[in-house]
Amino acid sequence: MYKKGIVYEHCGHDKFDKSKFEYIKNDIRLTPMTKPINGGLWASPENSIYNWKSISDRMQDKVSFKFRISDSAKVLQIETKEDLKDLPRLITDGKGIFDIILDFEKISQEYDLIYCNAYDGSELSQVLPNWDCECILVMNPEVMIFD
Numbered sequence: 287m288y289k290k291g292i293v294y295e296h297c298g299h300d301k302f303d304k305s306k307f308e309y310i311k312n313d314i315r316l317t318p319m320t321k322p323i324n325g326g327l328w329a330s331p332e333n334s335i336y337n338w339k340s341i342s343d344r345m346q347d348k349v350s351f352k353f354r355i356s357d358s359a360k361v362l363q364i365e366t367k368e369d370l371k372d373l374p375r376l377i378t379d380g381k382g383i384f385d386i387i388l389d390f391e392k393i394s395q396e397y398d399l400i401y402c403n404a405y406d407g408s409e410l411s412q413v414l415p416n417w418d419c420e421c422i423l424v425m426n427p428e429v430m431i432f433d
Contacts, residue, residue: 288363288401293352294329294422295337300349302327307427310394312376321416322390327424329353336403336420351432355399355422359429362397364404367413394425 296302310325330337332352355361364370374389393400404410404417411418424430 287365287403288361288422290357291354293332293354295332295350295352296327296329297348297350299351301351302353302427302430302432304427310390310425312389312391321414321423325390325425326394327427327430328421329424330419330421334420354431354433355424356429356431359398359426360396362393362400364400364402364410364414367409370413390425398426398429399424
């Protein structure tokens, strides 16, 4: 569950450069499109047992930076399959999990970030296979707070 005031960690860069932030773009070449290919900034709660750094051997000794999220941020929480049913989609072919082609551009117009807890073995990991840990996808950098 998304909690206000906690510290998030982005792995792979040692600092945030707003001038390099890319806004979300849909790319329907990825089917099922369960996450955007380009844009946004991925991070995990610093102390989560299912964060990116803890599940990826590649990230154990890599650089990272930490930040918090503004209390006023509009957060889309995805914690169950049910949370996906009313989200905007680009295409729905009606053939099970492969009809999850989310319209991330439209979602980013309504929300500042997406929180998802789809760790390996969770209910969500079955329908969102590319979201493999507890994470957020920041779609609006204005909600990021650096201490």
